[in-house]
């Protein structure tokens with residue numbers, strides 16, 4: 224079976240929703256390992272409680288290059304069967320840009336979720352960017368990771384209306400609820416081999 228590695232940095236609510244959905248909806252993927260780049264990521268405890276193996280590769284004082292750090296991640300992924308042939312890597316609030324070498328090695332096998340309707344508002348504070356821009360709608364995007372920031376082929380998007388008086392906090396909360404549905408759904412589509420990539424587009428079966 225396909226092996227899943229989830230990379231987190233903090234709260235881990237997307238990770239939690241992914242892990243619970245895999246069980247509940249019988250998605251054909253084995254949640255093999257959760258890796259955090261921060262020792263104190265709250266998601267680590269959640270993963271352990273759900274019976275999933277965890278590892279920490281602290282990035283704070285790491286002096287080497289981005290690729291040297293990513294090689295450490297890859298060796299843990301491979302140890303748990305999350306290989307470029309038989310693995311899927313999900314970035315779930317992983318607050319690091321991954322190296323082009325990592326992207327190349329796991330070509331079309333790394334997925335990310337972003338709290339905006341890409342290509343609008345890539346990068347940090349996407350919900351705040353949408354409010355300040357005056358957008359009427361935002362949402363979330365699940366996409367393959369390529370060597371840019373939030374630029375890879377889009378798998379799924381889910382729309383959220385921006386209400387009068389919304390703050391970053393209120394909008395983020397409604398977007399997050401959509402993220403928790405969209406991410407497991409994208410993983411299901413991947414695991415069931417229903418996603419084809421054609422150039423920068425995906426075709427969903």
Ligand code: GRF
Pocket residue numbers: 231233234235236237238315316317336337338399402
């Ligand atoms: C989410 O809003 C996700 O879209 C963004 O980082 C946040 C992570 O939240 N990439 P959580 O750790 O999954 O709760």
